[in-house]
Amino acid sequence: MKKRIFTAITIILCICFCFSGCDFTLLSAEELIRPPKISGEISSLQKAFESTVNKEFVQMKTPINGDDRSSYFILDIDRDGNDDGFVFYSDPSIDEFARVAVFRHDGNEWKSVSVIVGLAEEIYEVGFNDINGDGNYEVLISWTTLNPDSASNETLTLIGSRILTLYKFNNSAMTLLRTENFTKMYVSDFNGDGADDIFLSTVRISNDSNRTRGRIVTFNKDCSVNLDESFSLIGMLDIVSIISDSVKLHGEQYTRIYVDGVLSDAAFVTDVVECSNSDGKLSFPLHSEESGELPVTARSSKIYSFDINFDGKIEVPTLMELPFSKRIDENSEQEDNTLNLVIWSNLNGQDFVPVFKTLYNKSDNYYFIFEDDWVSKITAVYNANSSSLVFYSVKNGVIADKLFSIMTFSKSDWNSDNYDYDLLFDSDAYVYGYKYEQNDFISKQTVKDNFVTIS
Ligand SMILES: [Ca+2]
Ligand SMILES: [Ca+2]
Numbered sequence: 001m002k003k004r005i006f007t008a009i010t011i012i013l014c015i016c017f018c019f020s021g022c023d024f025t026l027l028s029a030e031e032l033i034r035p036p037k038i039s040g041e042i043s044s045l046q047k048a049f050e051s052t053v054n055k056e057f058v059q060m061k062t063p064i065n066g067d068d069r070s071s072y073f074i075l076d077i078d079r080d081g082n083d084d085g086f087v088f089y090s091d092p093s094i095d096e097f098a099r100v101a102v103f104r105h106d107g108n109e110w111k112s113v114s115v116i117v118g119l120a121e122e123i124y125e126v127g128f129n130d131i132n133g134d135g136n137y138e139v140l141i142s143w144t145t146l147n148p149d150s151a152s153n154e155t156l157t158l159i160g161s162r163i164l165t166l167y168k169f170n171n172s173a174m175t176l177l178r179t180e181n182f183t184k185m186y187v188s189d190f191n192g193d194g195a196d197d198i199f200l201s202t203v204r205i206s207n208d209s210n211r212t213r214g215r216i217v218t219f220n221k222d223c224s225v226n227l228d229e230s231f232s233l234i235g236m237l238d239i240v241s242i243i244s245d246s247v248k249l250h251g252e253q254y255t256r257i258y259v260d261g262v263l264s265d266a267a268f269v270t271d272v273v274e275c276s277n278s279d280g281k282l283s284f285p286l287h288s289e290e291s292g293e294l295p296v297t298a299r300s301s302k303i304y305s306f307d308i309n310f311d312g313k314i315e316v317p318t319l320m321e322l323p324f325s326k327r328i329d330e331n332s333e334q335e336d337n338t339l340n341l342v343i344w345s346n347l348n349g350q351d352f353v354p355v356f357k358t359l360y361n362k363s364d365n366y367y368f369i370f371e372d373d374w375v376s377k378i379t380a381v382y383n384a385n386s387s388s389l390v391f392y393s394v395k396n397g398v399i400a401d402k403l404f405s406i407m408t409f410s411k412s413d414w415n416s417d418n419y420d421y422d423l424l425f426d427s428d429a430y431v432y433g434y435k436y437e438q439n440d441f442i443s444k445q446t447v448k449d450n451f452v453t454i455s
């Protein structure tokens with residue numbers, strides 16, 4: 001079970017630097033994935049689309065962000081029993097803007113309905129959500145440019161340069177409801193009424209200041225705005241992840257939204273917004289009155305908040321130095337430094353309650369689960385040159401006995417000379433070996449159970 005948990009979280013974690021120091025290159029959210037294989041249904045839409053455009057010039061577009069990165073989307077958006085189709089493309093012979101061609105299937109064939117000209121050259125995200133709770137989907141298309149105009153006269157530059165257009169789909173017609181700028185968007189039901197709501201975050205930066213704001217918009221049945229509330233967030237340089245869970249506070253149900261972002265060149269941070277499910281009122285448990293203090297969620301590792309143990313509650317990661325630990329790297333000019341434990345905590349009121357600790361080895365693609373009562377009794381030394389992690393007991397404030405070591409081998413090294421290590425795990429990339437010394441602190445089985453590879 002633990003292995004499954006950790007394999008899943010690595011997709012979310014992406015980068016952590018507990019072993020490799022601090023490096024704050026931004027995540028490559030723009031990394032494209034391979035387009036899905038075109039099914040029979042999509043191929044008929046493709047044919048219909050190609051008959052309406054000049055194939056010689058058209059360039060297909062895929063969303064830069066999101067789960068579905070296809071140029072073709074098919075779903076029955078208005079639930080009339082006939083599929084509706086959306087095709088994303090640009091036609092440089094006309095202009096540079098991305099476009100969406102809308103089709104409907106009449107039971108026999110695809111019919112062209114309309115073409116919407118986008119607000120930028122690229123599609124950032126595409127979502128189909130029911131924002132007014134009538135059972136039909138609304139269409140959320142976000143546009144972006146890969147070359148933001150740095151010579152803009154704006155005092156504050158919007159990080160991400162993304163623009164949301166929200167459409168109602170009615171009798172095959174797309175009616176524009178709203179246009180909004182954002183840095184990171186998150187759509188979910190925040191006030192518990194069953195309809196999706198929109199969370200827009202914006203980071204605006206100028207030479208001497210930055211402004212980070214969040215905004216929650218909810219809609220009435222007729223798609224008019226029900227609530228539109230804007231608020232300050234902890235100041236960030238970028239926002240990279242937004243996620244939510246549901247909690248009971250003071251006998252009342254709340255949706256808690258976790259906003260993860262870049263605090264500075266060397267720190268990452270989480271802010272939290274709570275939305276009451278009875279009256280939509282917002283609260284901010286991490287906004288302290290004291291200005292100038294480092295937020296409690298600040299950390300020097302780029303790790304996202306996540307439900308690490310799948311109990312429905314989100315954990316926020318922070319770091320803790322492992323006493324007596326050491327990282328050795330003969331090729332680095334940096335002084336030897338200590339290793340960090342990642343502490344995963346739940347928010348309780350305004351306090352964080354730790355639920356899980358891990359020693360994270362990004363360089364060698366694995367974690368080791370660090371149990372609570374080991375802190376101050378067990379420590380570790382990582383040698384970056386030999387890729388070895390050695391655990392020791394700590395007695396009377398000094399490093400004492402060697403307990404076990406984990407060594408990372410290339411496949412060929414393992415086959416030719418495994419230095420008498422026992423096999424711990426054989427992954428696609430590496431073979432991990434361990435050498436166990438008889439001791440009263442950690443059993444051989446625990447070494448095996450607590451070792452988790454990441455891909
Ligand atoms: Ca339909
Ligand atoms: Ca709807």
Ligand SMILES: [Ca+2]
Nearest residue numbers: 189191193195
């Ligand atoms: Ca809602």
Ligand SMILES: [Ca+2]
Nearest residue numbers: 307309311313
């Ligand atoms: Ca959890």
